Amino acid sequence: MTDQRLDLLTDWLETFFGDENFVITTVSDDASFRRYFRIERDNACFIAMDAPPNKENCEPFIRIAKHLITGGVHAPKIIETNLELGFLLLEDLGDQTFLNAQQKNFELQHYKNAIDVLINIQSLEIEVVNIPNYDAALLTTEMQLLI
Numbered sequence: 001m002t003d004q005r006l007d008l009l010t011d012w013l014e015t016f017f018g019d020e021n022f023v024i025t026t027v028s029d030d031a032s033f034r035r036y037f038r039i040e041r042d043n044a045c046f047i048a049m050d051a052p053p054n055k056e057n058c059e060p061f062i063r064i065a066k067h068l069i070t071g072g073v074h075a076p077k078i079i080e081t082n083l084e085l086g087f088l089l090l091e092d093l094g095d096q097t098f099l100n101a102q103q104k105n106f107e108l109q110h111y112k113n114a115i116d117v118l119i120n121i122q123s124l125e126i127e128v129v130n131i132p133n134y135d136a137a138l139l140t141t142e143m144q145l146l147i
Contacts, residue, residue, distance in 0.1 A: 005050050009037070012087050013048065016080055017041060024048070032056060032145055038092060045092040046079065053086040060131045061088070071124040073117060 006024070014020050022041040033055035039046040051058050058081070068075040076090040101110060132138060 005035075005052065006037075008085060009048055009050055009087055012082055012085060013039060013089070016089065039089070047076065047090040047092045049088040049090060051086040051088070053084065056086060058083055058086060058088060060129070063129045064131065065090075067124060067129045068121070071120065073121055073124075 010024065013022060013024075022039050025038050025040070027036040027038050027047065033052055035050045037048045037050070039048050049058075049061075051061075062078060062081065065075050065078055069077065074093070076093055078088060078090055080089040081087070
């Protein structure tokens with residue numbers, strides 16, 4: 001069985017890069033309809049997000065990412081978008097997670113850094129991002145994805 005979304009993503013990336021010289025590997029799916037792929041090209045890596053437009057709206061993601069970056073939070077830069085197809089090409093921040101770093105080398109500084117980032121995020125004005133309130137209806141919709 002062919003994956004039509006992956007075929008569309010491959011075509012979009014070929015158009016963006018101007019050739020087929022890249023490798024696509026699955027990074028993860030999340031608790032939504034989005035999927036993520038690592039794109040390796042020459043010595044660079046990117047993350048491609050596949051968010052089917054009939055299921056997902058990428059605009060809040062884009063607004064939040066830009067707002068976090070403007071606020072000094074290290075979030076993936078958005079390199080290219082195609083909202084009509086539901087594709088975003090993002091900066092690849094790597095495989096290292098906070099949990100993995102902490103398990104390999106326990107350092108109090110990891111926690112201090114995480115707290116500093118959380119305080120920074122909390123101080124940002126969220127109203128300018130214009131995202132829907134997380135009310136009971138939205139919570140119910142999100143919970144339906146898990147069952």
